[in-house]
Amino acid sequence: MSSPLLAVSGLAKGYHRGGKAIAAVDNVSFAIGPGETLALAGPSGSGKSTIARLVLRLVEPDAGRIAFEGDDFLALNGAALRARRARLQMVFQDPLAAFNPRATVARVLNDPLRIHGIASRAERPRRIVALLERVGLSPNLASRAIHEISGGQRQRVAIARAIATKPSLIVLDEAVSALDVSVRGDILKLLLDLQTKERIAYLFISHDLGVVRAIAHRVVILDAGRITESGDARAVINAPQSAIGRELVAATPKLHRTTAP
Ligand SMILES: Nc1ncnc2c1ncn2[C@@H]1O[C@H](COP(=O)(O)OP(=O)(O)O)[C@@H](O)[C@H]1O
Ligand SMILES: [Mg+2]
Numbered sequence: 001m002s003s004p005l006l007a008v009s010g011l012a013k014g015y016h017r018g019g020k021a022i023a024a025v026d027n028v029s030f031a032i033g034p035g036e037t038l039a040l041a042g043p044s045g046s047g048k049s050t051i052a053r054l055v056l057r058l059v060e061p062d063a064g065r066i067a068f069e070g071d072d073f074l075a076l077n078g079a080a081l082r083a084r085r086a087r088l089q090m091v092f093q094d095p096l097a098a099f100n101p102r103a104t105v106a107r108v109l110n111d112p113l114r115i116h117g118i119a120s121r122a123e124r125p126r127r128i129v130a131l132l133e134r135v136g137l138s139p140n141l142a143s144r145a146i147h148e149i150s151g152g153q154r155q156r157v158a159i160a161r162a163i164a165t166k167p168s169l170i171v172l173d174e175a176v177s178a179l180d181v182s183v184r185g186d187i188l189k190l191l192l193d194l195q196t197k198e199r200i201a202y203l204f205i206s207h208d209l210g211v212v213r214a215i216a217h218r219v220v221i222l223d224a225g226r227i228t229e230s231g232d233a234r235a236v237i238n239a240p241q242s243a244i245g246r247e248l249v250a251a252t253p254k255l256h257r258t259t260a261p
Contacts, residue, residue: 003070004031005168005201006055011064013050024050025061026225034168035199039212039233041248042222048205050225052173055203056090057081069168086116089162093174095154101147105132105157108146112164131160135190152183156190163194173205188214209252213237221245 009029015022025047032038040048053059055066057073066073069087076084092098099108109128113119119127129139135156146154155175162170172191176184192215194200206212212219216233221244228242240246 007031007067037202037216039216039219046222047225086165089167091172091175095158106142135160169201171203
Protein backbone atom coordinates (compact mmCIF):
# COMPACT_ATOMS: atom_id res chain seq x y z
CA MET A 1 0.00 0.00 0.00
CA SER A 2 1.96 3.03 -1.23
CA SER A 3 -0.11 5.84 0.29
CA PRO A 4 -2.74 4.70 2.76
CA LEU A 5 -5.92 6.69 3.21
CA LEU A 6 -5.87 6.07 6.96
CA ALA A 7 -2.86 4.94 8.95
CA VAL A 8 -3.01 4.48 12.70
CA SER A 9 0.10 3.56 14.63
CA GLY A 10 0.77 2.76 18.25
CA LEU A 11 -2.76 3.76 19.22
CA ALA A 12 -3.50 3.41 22.95
CA LYS A 13 -6.41 4.33 25.20
CA GLY A 14 -6.90 3.35 28.82
CA TYR A 15 -9.79 3.78 31.20
CA HIS A 16 -10.13 3.54 34.95
CA ARG A 17 -13.06 1.74 36.43
CA GLY A 18 -13.49 0.99 40.09
CA GLY A 19 -9.85 1.80 40.75
CA LYS A 20 -8.76 -0.67 38.07
CA ALA A 21 -6.91 0.34 34.90
CA ILE A 22 -8.30 -1.05 31.65
CA ALA A 23 -6.19 -0.99 28.50
CA ALA A 24 -9.14 -0.63 26.09
CA VAL A 25 -6.77 -0.18 23.13
CA ASP A 26 -3.14 -1.20 23.45
CA ASN A 27 -0.53 -0.38 20.77
CA VAL A 28 -2.78 -0.89 17.75
CA SER A 29 -1.49 -0.15 14.23
CA PHE A 30 -3.17 -0.68 10.86
CA ALA A 31 -3.70 1.06 7.54
CA ILE A 32 -6.56 1.27 5.03
CA GLY A 33 -6.09 2.04 1.35
CA PRO A 34 -8.51 4.05 -0.82
CA GLY A 35 -11.60 2.00 -1.67
CA GLU A 36 -10.61 -0.81 0.69
CA THR A 37 -12.57 -2.50 3.48
CA LEU A 38 -10.70 -3.36 6.63
CA ALA A 39 -12.70 -5.21 9.26
CA LEU A 40 -12.05 -5.02 12.98
CA ALA A 41 -13.31 -8.18 14.62
CA GLY A 42 -13.08 -9.47 18.15
CA PRO A 43 -15.19 -10.45 21.12
CA SER A 44 -17.22 -7.98 23.14
CA GLY A 45 -14.94 -5.65 25.11
CA SER A 46 -11.92 -6.19 22.85
CA GLY A 47 -11.66 -2.48 22.01
CA LYS A 48 -13.41 -2.25 18.63
CA SER A 49 -15.71 0.67 19.45
CA THR A 50 -12.94 2.52 21.27
CA ILE A 51 -10.82 2.33 18.10
CA ALA A 52 -13.80 3.67 16.10
CA ARG A 53 -14.19 6.58 18.52
CA LEU A 54 -10.45 7.31 18.42
CA VAL A 55 -10.37 7.31 14.61
CA LEU A 56 -13.39 9.64 14.55
CA ARG A 57 -11.76 11.83 17.22
CA LEU A 58 -14.75 11.45 19.50
CA VAL A 59 -12.18 10.55 22.18
CA GLU A 60 -8.49 11.46 22.28
CA PRO A 61 -5.86 8.70 22.49
CA ASP A 62 -3.29 8.39 25.28
CA ALA A 63 -0.68 7.61 22.64
CA GLY A 64 -0.34 6.97 18.94
CA ARG A 65 -0.71 8.66 15.60
CA ILE A 66 -3.54 8.88 13.10
CA ALA A 67 -2.81 9.98 9.54
CA PHE A 68 -5.85 10.62 7.34
CA GLU A 69 -5.63 11.73 3.73
CA GLY A 70 -1.97 12.52 4.29
CA ASP A 71 -2.45 14.82 7.29
CA ASP A 72 -1.72 14.37 10.98
CA PHE A 73 -5.40 14.03 11.89
CA LEU A 74 -4.82 14.47 15.62
CA ALA A 75 -3.17 17.87 15.01
CA LEU A 76 -6.09 19.30 13.01
CA ASN A 77 -8.51 21.69 14.66
CA GLY A 78 -10.97 24.45 13.87
CA ALA A 79 -11.97 24.89 10.24
CA ALA A 80 -9.38 22.40 8.97
CA LEU A 81 -10.76 19.67 11.24
CA ARG A 82 -14.36 20.45 10.25
CA ALA A 83 -13.48 20.27 6.56
CA ARG A 84 -11.66 16.97 6.99
CA ARG A 85 -14.50 15.54 9.10
CA ALA A 86 -16.74 15.70 6.02
CA ARG A 87 -14.40 13.12 4.44
CA LEU A 88 -14.65 10.72 7.40
CA GLN A 89 -18.20 9.62 8.17
CA MET A 90 -19.79 7.06 10.46
CA VAL A 91 -22.67 4.63 10.70
CA PHE A 92 -23.50 3.10 14.07
CA GLN A 93 -25.54 0.10 15.12
CA ASP A 94 -28.61 2.02 16.25
CA PRO A 95 -29.71 4.95 14.08
CA LEU A 96 -32.59 5.61 16.49
CA ALA A 97 -29.97 6.59 19.06
CA ALA A 98 -27.88 8.53 16.53
CA PHE A 99 -30.76 10.68 15.20
CA ASN A 100 -33.62 12.57 16.76
CA PRO A 101 -36.37 9.95 16.29
CA ARG A 102 -38.95 12.66 15.62
CA ALA A 103 -36.87 14.33 12.91
CA THR A 104 -37.98 13.69 9.36
CA VAL A 105 -35.79 11.78 6.93
CA ALA A 106 -35.45 15.00 4.91
CA ARG A 107 -34.20 16.85 7.99
CA VAL A 108 -31.60 14.19 8.76
CA LEU A 109 -30.26 14.43 5.19
CA ASN A 110 -30.55 18.22 5.00
CA ASP A 111 -28.25 18.79 8.00
CA PRO A 112 -24.94 17.60 6.51
CA LEU A 113 -25.69 19.37 3.20
CA ARG A 114 -26.28 22.59 5.11
CA ILE A 115 -23.58 22.29 7.78
CA HIS A 116 -20.83 21.42 5.32
CA GLY A 117 -22.08 23.95 2.75
CA ILE A 118 -22.52 21.25 0.12
CA ALA A 119 -25.73 22.51 -1.46
CA SER A 120 -27.67 25.77 -1.41
CA ARG A 121 -31.04 25.89 0.31
CA ALA A 122 -32.80 25.85 -3.08
CA GLU A 123 -30.77 22.90 -4.29
CA ARG A 124 -31.10 20.74 -1.16
CA PRO A 125 -34.52 19.12 -1.81
CA ARG A 126 -33.23 17.76 -5.11
CA ARG A 127 -30.04 16.51 -3.46
CA ILE A 128 -32.08 14.77 -0.76
CA VAL A 129 -34.14 12.93 -3.39
CA ALA A 130 -30.93 11.90 -5.17
CA LEU A 131 -29.44 10.60 -1.89
CA LEU A 132 -32.58 8.59 -1.12
CA GLU A 133 -32.51 7.06 -4.58
CA ARG A 134 -28.79 6.35 -4.21
CA VAL A 135 -29.49 4.13 -1.19
CA GLY A 136 -32.54 2.44 -2.70
CA LEU A 137 -35.25 4.37 -0.83
CA SER A 138 -38.35 6.02 -2.27
CA PRO A 139 -38.31 9.84 -2.28
CA ASN A 140 -41.75 9.57 -0.62
CA LEU A 141 -39.93 8.64 2.57
CA ALA A 142 -38.50 12.18 2.90
CA SER A 143 -41.44 13.48 4.93
CA ARG A 144 -41.58 10.49 7.30
CA ALA A 145 -40.20 10.63 10.82
CA ILE A 146 -37.19 8.46 11.69
CA HIS A 147 -39.22 6.52 14.27
CA GLU A 148 -41.88 5.69 11.66
CA ILE A 149 -39.65 3.79 9.26
CA SER A 150 -38.20 0.27 9.55
CA GLY A 151 -34.78 -0.56 10.97
CA GLY A 152 -33.45 -1.41 7.52
CA GLN A 153 -34.80 1.85 6.06
CA ARG A 154 -33.26 3.75 8.96
CA GLN A 155 -29.87 2.21 8.31
CA ARG A 156 -30.20 3.20 4.63
CA VAL A 157 -30.92 6.78 5.79
CA ALA A 158 -27.81 6.60 8.00
CA ILE A 159 -25.78 5.51 4.96
CA ALA A 160 -27.34 8.27 2.83
CA ARG A 161 -26.38 10.82 5.46
CA ALA A 162 -22.85 9.41 5.60
CA ILE A 163 -22.35 9.66 1.81
CA ALA A 164 -23.94 13.14 1.59
CA THR A 165 -20.56 14.79 2.29
CA LYS A 166 -18.67 12.61 -0.24
CA PRO A 167 -16.47 10.84 2.30
CA SER A 168 -13.37 8.84 1.43
CA LEU A 169 -13.82 6.67 4.54
CA ILE A 170 -16.84 5.49 6.52
CA VAL A 171 -16.47 3.91 9.96
CA LEU A 172 -19.27 1.39 10.49
CA ASP A 173 -19.58 0.08 14.07
CA GLU A 174 -21.78 -3.04 14.15
CA ALA A 175 -23.86 -1.29 11.48
CA VAL A 176 -25.71 -4.43 10.36
CA SER A 177 -25.68 -6.35 13.65
CA ALA A 178 -29.20 -5.39 14.74
CA LEU A 179 -30.82 -6.19 11.38
CA ASP A 180 -32.68 -9.33 10.29
CA VAL A 181 -30.61 -11.64 8.14
CA SER A 182 -32.30 -10.76 4.81
CA VAL A 183 -32.19 -7.00 5.49
CA ARG A 184 -28.56 -7.40 6.56
CA GLY A 185 -27.73 -8.99 3.21
CA ASP A 186 -29.40 -6.11 1.36
CA ILE A 187 -27.46 -3.49 3.33
CA LEU A 188 -24.17 -5.33 2.73
CA LYS A 189 -24.98 -5.36 -1.00
CA LEU A 190 -25.67 -1.62 -0.90
CA LEU A 191 -22.34 -0.99 0.85
CA LEU A 192 -20.46 -3.10 -1.71
CA ASP A 193 -22.22 -1.27 -4.56
CA LEU A 194 -21.40 2.18 -3.11
CA GLN A 195 -17.79 1.13 -2.66
CA THR A 196 -17.49 -0.07 -6.25
CA LYS A 197 -19.08 3.06 -7.69
CA GLU A 198 -17.64 5.70 -5.39
CA ARG A 199 -14.43 4.09 -4.13
CA ILE A 200 -15.26 4.67 -0.49
CA ALA A 201 -13.11 2.85 2.07
CA TYR A 202 -14.74 1.21 5.08
CA LEU A 203 -13.47 0.56 8.57
CA PHE A 204 -16.02 -2.14 9.21
CA ILE A 205 -16.45 -3.25 12.80
CA SER A 206 -18.26 -6.49 13.54
CA HIS A 207 -18.13 -9.35 15.99
CA ASP A 208 -19.67 -11.55 13.24
CA LEU A 209 -17.10 -13.20 10.98
CA GLY A 210 -19.82 -14.22 8.51
CA VAL A 211 -20.48 -10.55 7.85
CA VAL A 212 -16.75 -9.78 7.80
CA ARG A 213 -16.17 -12.47 5.20
CA ALA A 214 -18.98 -11.07 3.03
CA ILE A 215 -17.64 -7.53 2.94
CA ALA A 216 -14.01 -7.16 4.02
CA HIS A 217 -10.80 -7.39 2.05
CA ARG A 218 -8.65 -7.63 5.17
CA VAL A 219 -9.37 -8.28 8.82
CA VAL A 220 -7.71 -7.35 12.10
CA ILE A 221 -8.64 -9.55 15.04
CA LEU A 222 -8.53 -7.94 18.46
CA ASP A 223 -8.31 -9.46 21.90
CA ALA A 224 -8.31 -7.30 25.04
CA GLY A 225 -7.25 -4.19 23.12
CA ARG A 226 -4.40 -5.84 21.20
CA ILE A 227 -4.12 -7.18 17.66
CA THR A 228 -3.83 -10.97 17.79
CA GLU A 229 -3.73 -11.56 14.04
CA SER A 230 -4.47 -9.82 10.77
CA GLY A 231 -4.44 -10.53 7.06
CA ASP A 232 -6.57 -11.32 4.04
CA ALA A 233 -10.12 -11.78 5.37
CA ARG A 234 -10.75 -15.14 3.72
CA ALA A 235 -7.33 -16.53 4.60
CA VAL A 236 -7.70 -15.56 8.27
CA ILE A 237 -11.28 -16.84 8.53
CA ASN A 238 -10.49 -20.09 6.70
CA ALA A 239 -7.45 -20.80 8.86
CA PRO A 240 -7.27 -18.61 11.98
CA GLN A 241 -3.88 -18.79 13.69
CA SER A 242 -4.82 -17.32 17.09
CA ALA A 243 -6.93 -18.88 19.82
CA ILE A 244 -9.34 -15.91 19.70
CA GLY A 245 -9.54 -16.20 15.91
CA ARG A 246 -10.45 -19.88 16.20
CA GLU A 247 -13.04 -19.11 18.89
CA LEU A 248 -14.67 -16.43 16.73
CA VAL A 249 -14.84 -18.81 13.75
CA ALA A 250 -16.34 -21.53 15.95
CA ALA A 251 -18.95 -19.03 17.20
CA THR A 252 -20.07 -18.24 13.64
CA PRO A 253 -22.30 -21.15 12.66
CA LYS A 254 -22.79 -20.21 9.04
CA LEU A 255 -19.63 -19.08 7.32
CA HIS A 256 -21.28 -19.88 4.02
CA ARG A 257 -21.28 -16.52 2.21
CA THR A 258 -19.07 -16.63 -0.83
CA THR A 259 -19.90 -13.27 -2.42
CA ALA A 260 -16.61 -11.75 -3.46
CA PRO A 261 -16.08 -8.29 -1.99
N1 LIG B 1 -15.94 5.32 28.49
C1 LIG B 1 -15.44 4.22 29.06
N2 LIG B 1 -15.19 4.17 30.39
C2 LIG B 1 -14.66 3.07 30.96
N3 LIG B 1 -14.38 1.93 30.29
C3 LIG B 1 -14.62 1.91 28.97
C4 LIG B 1 -15.17 3.05 28.28
N4 LIG B 1 -15.30 2.73 26.97
C5 LIG B 1 -14.85 1.45 26.85
N5 LIG B 1 -14.45 0.96 28.04
C6 LIG B 1 -13.89 -0.38 28.29
O1 LIG B 1 -12.90 -0.59 27.30
C7 LIG B 1 -12.94 -1.94 26.85
C8 LIG B 1 -13.20 -1.96 25.35
O2 LIG B 1 -14.54 -1.54 25.09
P1 LIG B 1 -15.12 -1.35 23.63
O3 LIG B 1 -14.16 -0.58 22.82
O4 LIG B 1 -16.50 -0.83 23.76
O5 LIG B 1 -15.13 -2.87 23.10
P2 LIG B 1 -15.98 -3.57 21.92
O6 LIG B 1 -16.54 -2.50 21.04
O7 LIG B 1 -14.98 -4.45 21.23
O8 LIG B 1 -17.05 -4.38 22.59
C9 LIG B 1 -14.02 -2.63 27.66
O9 LIG B 1 -13.42 -3.23 28.78
C10 LIG B 1 -14.90 -1.48 28.09
O10 LIG B 1 -15.59 -1.78 29.28
MG1 LIG C 1 -18.53 -2.13 20.41
